[in-house]
Amino acid sequence: MKKSELTKRAYENTKFLESREARTLRILSEYLEPLKRLNEWKVNNTILFLGSSKANPEDKDSPLTKYYWEAEELSYNLVKWAIKLKQKGKNFVICTGGGPGIMEAANRGAYRAEGKSIGMNISIPEEQYLNPYASPELSFIFHYFFMRKFWLVYRAKAVVAFPGGYGTLDEVFETLTLVQTNKISRDHLVILLYGKEYWRKIINFKELLKYKTISEEDLKLFFYCSSPKEAFSILKEKLTKFL
Numbered sequence: 001m002k003k004s005e006l007t008k009r010a011y012e013n014t015k016f017l018e019s020r021e022a023r024t025l026r027i028l029s030e031y032l033e034p035l036k037r038l039n040e041w042k043v044n045n046t047i048l049f050l051g052s053s054k055a056n057p058e059d060k061d062s063p064l065t066k067y068y069w070e071a072e073e074l075s076y077n078l079v080k081w082a083i084k085l086k087q088k089g090k091n092f093v094i095c096t097g098g099g100p101g102i103m104e105a106a107n108r109g110a111y112r113a114e115g116k117s118i119g120m121n122i123s124i125p126e127e128q129y130l131n132p133y134a135s136p137e138l139s140f141i142f143h144y145f146f147m148r149k150f151w152l153v154y155r156a157k158a159v160v161a162f163p164g165g166y167g168t169l170d171e172v173f174e175t176l177t178l179v180q181t182n183k184i185s186r187d188h189l190v191i192l193l194y195g196k197e198y199w200r201k202i203i204n205f206k207e208l209l210k211y212k213t214i215s216e217e218d219l220k221l222f223f224y225c226s227s228p229k230e231a232f233s234i235l236k237e238k239l240t241k242f243l
Helices: 020-040 065-085 102-112 145-154 166-180 196-202 205-210 216-220 228-242
Strands: 046-050 093-096 117-122 139-142 156-161 190-194 223-225
Touching: 020 139, 020 145, 046 065, 046 102, 046 166, 065 093, 065 102, 065 190, 065 228, 093 102, 102 117, 117 145, 139 145, 145 156, 145 166, 156 166, 156 228, 166 190, 190 228, 196 223, 205 216, 223 228
Parallel strands: 046 093, 046 156, 093 117, 117 139, 156 190, 190 223
Antiparallel strands: none
């Protein structure tokens, strides 16, 4: 080690901060820095949008394209409604994973409605770019998946899951598990599975019930919806109790 590195203050030593021994500090920073920024911008709570990063608004042949534009419309309507509430701080701020596809659509809708929105991106080997519609001051890039997942859900009052692949399914099941086990109160989080025809084909909840791996009550943890109007109506009704 060079003499200059030995005489640095520990918090200025980037080689140390990137080492295995400093992993705890890096994890803490991914908790404390977003906390500070969200508090500075007075973000009280969020609406989390999940969905495929592969939804392309220009691909007319993809079955995901319609979901892109429906996510954009739903986000736009929610932000327009939330802005008019004029509560202290920012309520029901749109939050996404910050990437392309459905995430971009939700940030785009918030941008069109002239509202702030959050993008919580992740650094992965196949680099996922941060979409241009998330507010720069509320854009984050995480290294640790579990810290990103924590922040995606921690301030959420609603989760809207559009069609997606492994990542979306992972986040949906993790959120349902947190509510099922009462780590998040079922009275404190609204879960919508958007695109009834998709979700009923992909996940056969009735078969889970048949095999008694879930209970009848577990089927009440979420709602299906298939249009921006229907989703907005459910969310508007369910979210007003949090004001």
